[in-house]
Amino acid sequence: MSAFSEAALEKKLSELSNSQQSVQTLSLWLIHHRKHSRGIVSVWDRELRKAKPNRKLTFLYLANDVIQNSKRKGPEFTKDFAPVIVDAFKHVSSETDESCKKHLGRVLSIWEERAVYENDVLEHLKTALYGERKTKKRPYEELKIDKDEEDDDDDDEDEELSKIAPEEPPQTTDLIHALQELENAASGDAAVHQRIGSLPVEVQDVSLLDKITDKASGDQLSKMVDDACMLLADYNGRLAAEIDDRKQLTSMLSDFLRSQKEVLDEKEQQLEMSSSGPSKRKSYSVEYKKGIVEESRGKNLAEFCKQKMLAERLVRKWRADYDQLSERAETGKAKMRKVGCGRQPMFTELESLVSEWVADRRAKTLVVTRAQIQEFALASAPQFEISPEEFKASQHWVDNFLERNDLSLRRSTTLFRLEDAEIVKRAFAYKKFVDDTDFTKYSLSNMIAMDETAVFMGQAAQTTIEQRGASSVYVPSTAYESARVTCILAIRLDGTKVPPLLIAKGKKDKIERVSGIYVLETEKAWATQAVIRKWLDLMLPLVMRGTQRGMLIWDAASTHRAKDMKNFLHERRIDQIMIPAGMTAYLQTLDIAINKPFKDYLRAEINDYIENRMERNVRGNFVKPRLPEIVNWVKNSWAKITDTCIQNALRTGYLDKTCSFLDSAVATHERYGPMILQKLESQAIPEEPQNLDVYGDVPEEDDMVVLE
Numbered sequence: 001m002s003a004f005s006e007a008a009l010e011k012k013l014s015e016l017s018n019s020q021q022s023v024q025t026l027s028l029w030l031i032h033h034r035k036h037s038r039g040i041v042s043v044w045d046r047e048l049r050k051a052k053p054n055r056k057l058t059f060l061y062l063a064n065d066v067i068q069n070s071k072r073k074g075p076e077f078t079k080d081f082a083p084v085i086v087d088a089f090k091h092v093s094s095e096t097d098e099s100c101k102k103h104l105g106r107v108l109s110i111w112e113e114r115a116v117y118e119n120d121v122l123e124h125l126k127t128a129l130y131g132e133r134k135t136k137k138r139p140y141e142e143l144k145i146d147k148d149e150e151d152d153d154d155d156d157e158d159e160e161l162s163k164i165a166p167e168e169p170p171q172t173t174d175l176i177h178a179l180q181e182l183e184n185a186a187s188g189d190a191a192v193h194q195r196i197g198s199l200p201v202e203v204q205d206v207s208l209l210d211k212i213t214d215k216a217s218g219d220q221l222s223k224m225v226d227d228a229c230m231l232l233a234d235y236n237g238r239l240a241a242e243i244d245d246r247k248q249l250t251s252m253l254s255d256f257l258r259s260q261k262e263v264l265d266e267k268e269q270q271l272e273m274s275s276s277g278p279s280k281r282k283s284y285s286v287e288y289k290k291g292i293v294e295e296s297r298g299k300n301l302a303e304f305c306k307q308k309m310l311a312e313r314l315v316r317k318w319r320a321d322y323d324q325l326s327e328r329a330e331t332g333k334a335k336m337r338k339v340g341c342g343r344q345p346m347f348t349e350l351e352s353l354v355s356e357w358v359a360d361r362r363a364k365t366l367v368v369t370r371a372q373i374q375e376f377a378l379a380s381a382p383q384f385e386i387s388p389e390e391f392k393a394s395q396h397w398v399d400n401f402l403e404r405n406d407l408s409l410r411r412s413t414t415l416f417r418l419e420d421a422e423i424v425k426r427a428f429a430y431k432k433f434v435d436d437t438d439f440t441k442y443s444l445s446n447m448i449a450m451d452e453t454a455v456f457m458g459q460a461a462q463t464t465i466e467q468r469g470a471s472s473v474y475v476p477s478t479a480y481e482s483a484r485v486t487c488i489l490a491i492r493l494d495g496t497k498v499p500p501l502l503i504a505k506g507k508k509d510k511i512e513r514v515s516g517i518y519v520l521e522t523e524k525a526w527a528t529q530a531v532i533r534k535w536l537d538l539m540l541p542l543v544m545r546g547t548q549r550g551m552l553i554w555d556a557a558s559t560h561r562a563k564d565m566k567n568f569l570h571e572r573r574i575d576q577i578m579i580p581a582g583m584t585a586y587l588q589t590l591d592i593a594i595n596k597p598f599k600d601y602l603r604a605e606i607n608d609y610i611e612n613r614m615e616r617n618v619r620g621n622f623v624k625p626r627l628p629e630i631v632n633w634v635k636n637s638w639a640k641i642t643d644t645c646i647q648n649a650l651r652t653g654y655l656d657k658t659c660s661f662l663d664s665a666v667a668t669h670e671r672y673g674p675m676i677l678q679k680l681e682s683q684a685i686p687e688e689p690q691n692l693d694v695y696g697d698v699p700e701e702d703d704m705v706v707l708e
Contacts, residue, residue, distance in 0.1 A: 004033040006043050013047045018058045020184060020238075027065040028234050030077075037076035045084045049091060056092045057100050063088070064107050067116060069237035082121060090128035104129055110244050169259035170252040178249045185245070186238035195231060203228040268309075289318045290325045345404065347391060350377060350384050355405050370398050370409065418582045424675050426580040427666045430587055431654065434577065439493075439657055442575075447551040448498060448539060449655060450490035451590040452527040455502075455602065455634065456483070483624065485525050487634055488535055489590055489598065493551075493655055495646050500638050501535050503527060504627055511538060517635050519627070529565055542572055550574040553655065555588055556581045586666035589653030593665075594641060601637035609633070 012026055030040055048059045063081060070077040089108075093101055108125055111117060117125075186192070203225050212218045296304050296315060305312045318325065345351055354377050361368050374393040381391050391397075402408060418426070439447070485505075490498035499517045506521025511534055513519075518538065522531060540550040552569070554560050556578050569576060579587045586592070615623040650656040652665040661667055667676045 004036050004040075006039060009040060009043050010047060013044070013059075016055075016058055016062065018055075018061075020181075020241075023058065023061050023065055024234055024238060027062060027069060027237075028230055030062075030066050031070045031073060031233070032230065034070060034073055034076050037080045041077070041080040041084060045088060048088060053095045056095055057103055060088065060092055060104065060107060064110070065237060065241075068114070068240065069233055071116075072233055078116065082117065085117075086121070086124045086128050089125050093129050101129060106244075106248060169255045172256075175249075175252060175256060178245070178252060182242070182245060182249065185242045186235060187242060189235075189238075192231075192235055196235065199228050199231075200224060286325050286328050290322070290329055293318050293322050293325070345400075347381075347384065347386060350381060350386065350391070351401055351404070353380055353383075354401065358405075358407065370395075373398055373401070420672065420675065423583070423586070423666075423672055424679060426583050427586065427672070427676060428679065430580055430583065431661050434654055437575075437577065441549060442551050443548055444494035445492050445496070446540060446548055447493035447553070447655075448490050449493070449553040449589040449649075449653065450488060450498075451555065451588060451595065452486055452488050452557075453595055453599075454484045455487045455630065485630060486527050488527060488532075489594065489638070490539065491589070491594070491646050491649065493650065495643060495650065497638065497641060497646065498539060500634055501538075502631060502634055503531060504630070511535075514628070514631050515635050517631060517638070519631060527559065529559055529562060529568075532559065532565070533568055536568075536572065536574065540572065540574055551577065553577045553579075553589065553653075555579045555584050555591075583666075586669065586672070587653060587664075589649045589655055592652045593645060593649035597645060598637050598641060601640045602633055605633040605636055 009030075012029065016022055016026055033040070044059065044063065048056060051059060063085065066077050067081055089104060093104060108122070108129060111125075112122055202221055212221060292308065292310070292315060296319075301312060301315065305315055354373060357376055358368050358373065377393045377397075378388075378391070381388070381393075486503040488501040488503070490500075492498060499513075501511070501518040501520060503520050503522055503525050505523070505525045507523075508521040511518050511520045518535075520531060520534065522528070536552070540552075550573065552574055554576065559565065560576075560578065584591050609625065609629065613629070614625075617623055647656070651659045651663050652668075654661055654664040662677070662680075667673055669676075
């Protein structure tokens with residue numbers, strides 16, 4: 001930095017601008033030359049009085065920055081500014097306008113919060129800025145008289161309310177200016193962040209002091225440390241100022257929001273009171289009117305009506321009719337209108353016909369739109385001698401028609417829903433098939449229950465705790481929500497877990513073991529027949545089983561039901577138990593007890609990746625998660641599936657022969673459980689179905705549609 005001289009300081013003060021960067025740069029230079037603090041303060045005070053009115057506030061901003069940021073180095077500036085700062089405040093306050101005084105008041109409030117000066121100095125500064133404040137005390141008798149006369153004298157009440165009215169809200173221009181000032185805040189200064197990040201290791205590691213061998217290297221290190229301290233002190237000061245700016249902006253926004261709510265309430269009340277016409281009128285019950293009259297007694301009527309959003313003339317009328325209201329309430333005639341009164345639909349017969357038409361189309365599973373309702377109503381109107389001039393079938397009529405008939409526009413559901421009787425029938429068919437299967441022919445380690453599920457790379461948690469009423473709730477993601485791989489999860493009936501198979505996009509087309517799980521790269525990352533054949537040869541190898549047969553329990557997906565797959569299983573001596581279509585939510589072992597906790601753990605892994613390890617490229621965009629990262633997600637999530645969870649899955653999926661069918665998920669279902677129990681008690685169990693061929697007549701509700 002350049003050497004200090006009064007001439008150099010005068011030149012720098014003449015070039016000082018109102019920008020934050022200019023103030024902080026000069027402040028750093030002054031703090032560096034703090035041993036000349038007395039001369040610096042003298043020149044500052046002299047140049048302040050010479051400056052034009054629109055530049056005087058900048059001098060005080062400079063003093064504020066120097067006083068606060070120099071406290072870490074020493075008390076020189078705080079002491080030397082104390083004798084002149086009060087007169088400086090008084091001088092600037094007298095030479096500038098009211099907006100400048102607000103900025104001075106803000107500086108003063110910061111000094112109060114941080115105890116920059118003693119209380120007596122702060123009081124002198126307040127006096128210099130605001131002048132003498134005298135509080136006029138009123139005797140108790142006057143206050144009591146005002147309270148007694150409050151209900152009769154509206155003008156006196158308005159005067160009293162004005163004395164306690166809140167501070168004037170900030171103007172829109174002030175808010176915009178405050179927001180613009182934060183655009184160049186310290187927390188967003190990338191250049192300074194880079195400078196701090198690139199500081200040499202010598203200024204951070206104390207152990208390197210042992211390497212100093214001569215005075216020259218010591219002086220060089222001392223200079224590096226001084227420069228680093230000045231950089232950090234400057235940045236800390238800017239951060240502190242930014243915090244104060246944000247606190248002030250928060251306060252301004254709160255005041256502005258409060259004022260806008262008050263204006264909105266006032267305008268809504270004016271709109272309601274000025275509205276005329278039958279559609280805007282409101283009816284009130286006798287009890288409500290009577291309660292309003294009783295509540296308004298002893299209160300200022302104008303303020304009370306404003307609070308209740310009622311017209312004053314209405315409440316005055318209710319007061320005059322209070323005796324009649326009380327009589328009607330006591331005699332049980334408090335209702336304003338009889339049941340069934342009010343405006344009725346004009347075309348009841350037509351609406352009845354339209355309602356029947358809608359019900360008939362939906363019974364046939366046909367789509368019904370608002371436009372179709374309008375078209376049918378217009379076509380049917382002549383049957384009831386309704387002319388086009390009388391009935392337009394408008395959007396407003398459609399809204400009312402839907403509301404009167406308890407109808408709404410709904411989105412189609414993707415989950416196929418069986419009838420209750422069919423669910424019970426298929427549950428017993430599955431039970432009989434499992435009961436008739438001789439598990440003693442198989443080794444439990446050769447019996448596998450499996451399921452395919454999609455793993456989305458952006459499938460982080462979509463729910464979070466947030467303030468009520470928040471207009472928007474942002475949850476970060478990997479920005480690759482649609483990118484996915486397929487994962488085959490499986491368990492053996494002896495209670496052990498099978499390592500998952502992760503199917504990702506690639507060209508290797510060979511199963512490899514990576515970090516304890518299997519990985520296979522294919523063109524589309526789908527669980528095709530070819531992929532399943534490779535997985536089965538790995539999980540149930542014919543060589544290892546010898547003469548023993550294998551067993552596969554899975555759902556009725558199209559890939560599993562294919563003829564080629566059946567032939568492959570026959571060649572490998574693998575039998576299968578297939579979950580009836582539409583029953584995976586009740587009978588699929590992994591769907592019932594394993595997939596949900598696995599995906600919960602997976603979301604936690606993705607959240608941890610987003611918070612701690614997610615990378616950005618040179619353009620600032622998120623980098624797609626790499627395959628080793630996804631492998632770790634799946635590995636860690638699968639490792640958290642406990643043995644207890646596996647046992648529970650086998651029990652609820654009716655694959656544990658030591659447990660009763662009454663312990664299964666479908667038998668304990670709150671809706672279907674009682675039906676199944678009743679059928680078990682009556683022993684009305686249906687005959688064994690023909691090869692359980694009940695799979696092709698309904699769509700499958702897998703987590704993922706498997707294509708081939």
